[in-house]
Amino acid sequence: VEIPAGAKIFNNNCASCHIGGGNILIAEKTLKKAALSKYLENYETNSIQAIIHQVQYGKNAMPAFKDKLSNQEILEVAAYIFQKAEQDWS
Numbered sequence: 082v083e084i085p086a087g088a089k090i091f092n093n094n095c096a097s098c099h100i101g102g103g104n105i106l107i108a109e110k111t112l113k114k115a116a117l118s119k120y121l122e123n124y125e126t127n128s129i130q131a132i133i134h135q136v137q138y139g140k141n142a143m144p145a146f147k148d149k150l151s152n153q154e155i156l157e158v159a160a161y162i163f164q165k166a167e168q169d170w171s
């Protein structure tokens with residue numbers, strides 16, 4: 082089975098801190114739906130755009146990726162996270 086681009090980008094750039102949709106630095110700020118809704122600005126209004134913004138610019142201990150990943154790659158990883166959150170990372 083082919084691994085989707087978004088999953089590869091996540092494994093290569095995000096899983097070090099967000100393995101399994103968690104957060105090894107700030108335990109409560111996971112990539113699960115309830116945490117995204119609570120902590121990620123504008124997630125309720127535009128989920129994918131809210132994730133894209135966080136990945137582009139980073140926040141606190143999370144680095145920015147806008148000079149490391151292309152817009153296409155950021156879109157793919159954001160869509161991947163949204164889908165995984167909707168599936169509760171199962």
Ligand code: HEM
Pocket residue numbers: 091094095096097098099104106107109110111112113116117120121132135136140141142143144146158159162
């Ligand atoms: C938070 C995505 C890489 C550390 C978040 C959030 C998202 C996200 C959507 C918001 C979660 C929430 O507030 O509940 C990503 C993606 C990554 C990535 C897609 C790869 C492209 C990393 C890496 C680190 C990291 C490599 C560690 C070096 C953090 C931290 C927060 C966070 C500390 C909480 C920030 C705060 O509100 O203080 N991440 N992340 N992330 N991420 Fe990442």
